[in-house]
Amino acid sequence: GAGVSQSPSNKVTEKGKDVELRCDPISGHTALYWYRQSLGQGLEFLIYFQGNSAPDKSGLPSDRFSAERTGGSVSTLTIQRTQQEDSAVYLCASRGGGFEQYFGPGTRLTVT
């Protein structure tokens, strides 16, 4: 069946530009998570959505990062005025009624 999809798979942007990353969760999954993984590092939690609301935004590294979710489905992570340290793989996961999170393939962001 369809898993979590993310787009674009790769994004190269210039420093200072804004980027939008998209996540399509598994249909019916109410919980959605964003993580990022910098080169050689573990995954870092960014934000969690339950439905359209975000009870936990504690992992967002700065106010340049924001995310929204509409219709309890698609989510967009926006990074404004990108910096080189934002370069990473951004991973989205969704969860249904169980414990396990299902991850997408990620978006590789490179800020030049």
Add this chain to the structure above:
Amino acid sequence: DAKTTQPTSMDCAEGRAANLPCNHSTISGNEYVYWYRQIHSQGPQYIIHGLKNNETNEMASLIITEDRKSSTLILPHATLRDTAVYYCIVRVANSNSGYALNFGKGTSLLVTP
């Protein structure tokens, strides 16, 4: 969340059992142990989780010590496709963070022919 300690890397011969240890000596009574793995260039994949009892599914077995201070993930017959970074995560269910996971550095498992 309780901190976990895992070896940085391990090797295992193809066809043999891979036993991946995890220390979580500060675990609380309501914290679960989760295992995920990440194959190169892919998103993490859920493997198994447990609270107190040993668990087994089609992918692996999870052995948790009686005092719950450590656990071992067992891949009974490792294949080359099991080469990945394995993450042991301890997490309490929290209504605000909804099971959000704190990944550490994990164990890089190399399965050799």
